[in-house]
Amino acid sequence: MAYALLILTVALAMPHIPAQGAAPPPSVAKEYLEGHNKARAEVGVGPLKWSEELANASRRLVRYQKRNMGCGLTSLNNHKYGGNQLWTINNKTMTPRTAVDKWVQEKEHYIYNFNECMSYFRTCVYYTQVVWRKSLELGCAQARCSQYGTSLTLCFYNPPGNIKGERPY
Numbered sequence: 394m395a396y397a398l399l400i401l402t403v404a405l406a407m408p409h410i411p412a413q414g415a416a417p418p419p420s421v422a423k424e425y426l427e428g429h430n431k432a433r434a435e436v437g438v439g440p441l442k443w444s445e446e447l448a449n450a451s452r453r454l455v456r457y458q459k460r461n462m463g464c465g466l467t468s469l470n471n472h473k474y475g476g477n478q479l480w481t482i483n484n485k486t487m488t489p490r491t492a493v494d495k496w497v498q499e500k501e502h503y504i505y506n507f508n509e510c511m512s513y514f515r516t517c518v519y520y521t522q523v524v525w526r527k528s529l530e531l532g533c534a535q536a537r538c539s540q541y542g543t544s545l546t547l548c549f550y551n552p553p554g555n556i557k558g559e560r561p562y
C-alpha cells in the first residue's frame with residue numbers, strides 16, 4: 394500500500410519536473426515544510442501548504458541573485474510575499490532542514506508577551522515569519538555559486554507575515 398502510494402506520488406509529480414531549473418522534487422519541498430510545520434505546531438499554529446507559485450517566484454529570485462549577485466542576499470523590503478533568506482560562504486552545504494532550523498533557532502530569543510526579541514542585538518523576524526499564523530503557503534529555492542563558494546536559500550510566504558503591530562500567533 395505504502396509502495397503503491399509512493400509510485401502514485403512519484404507518477405503525479407513527474408510532469409511537474411522539467412529538466413532545467415526544475416521545481417524542487419517533492420522530497421525537498423517536504424523537508425522545507427516539515428521544519429516549518431513542526432515549529433508552528435509547537436506554538437499551536439496550523440501547517441503551511443507548499444505553493445508552486447511561491448516556489449517558482451523564489452526560484453526566479455535566487456537565479457537572479459546567482460547570475461548577478463554572486464548568490465548574495467537580496468532586499469525583501471516591500472515585497473509582495475513574506476521572505477526569509479540565508480546566505481552561506483566557504484562552500485558550506487545548506488540543506489533545507491538546516492536552513493529552517495537556523496531561522497527557528499531565533500525562538501530562544503523571542504518573548505511572546507512583549508512580542509519582542511530579548512536583545513537589541515538579536516533578530517527574531519525569521520522565526521516570527523516561520524510561525525506567522527496568517528501565512529498559509531510556502532515556496533522555497535536555493536542557488537549555489539561554486540566560484541565564490543556561496544549559497545542563498547530563500548523561502549516566500551503568502552500572505553506575508555511580520556505585519557507591524559500584529560503578533561505572529
Ligand SMILES: *[C@@H]1O[C@H](CO)[C@@H](O)[C@H](O)[C@H]1NC(C)=O
Pocket residue numbers: 409411416445446449
Ligand atoms: C512553475 O514553474 C513550472 C516550471 O517552469 C511551470 O511548469 C509551472 O506552470 C509553474 N507554476 C506556477 C503556478 O506558476
Ligand SMILES: *[C@@H]1O[C@H](CO)[C@@H](O)[C@H](O)[C@H]1NC(C)=O
Pocket residue numbers: 483484539540541542543
Ligand atoms: C567550491 O567548490 C567548488 C567545487 O568543488 C570549487 O571549484 C570552488 O573552487 C570552491 N570555491 C571556494 C570559494 O572554495
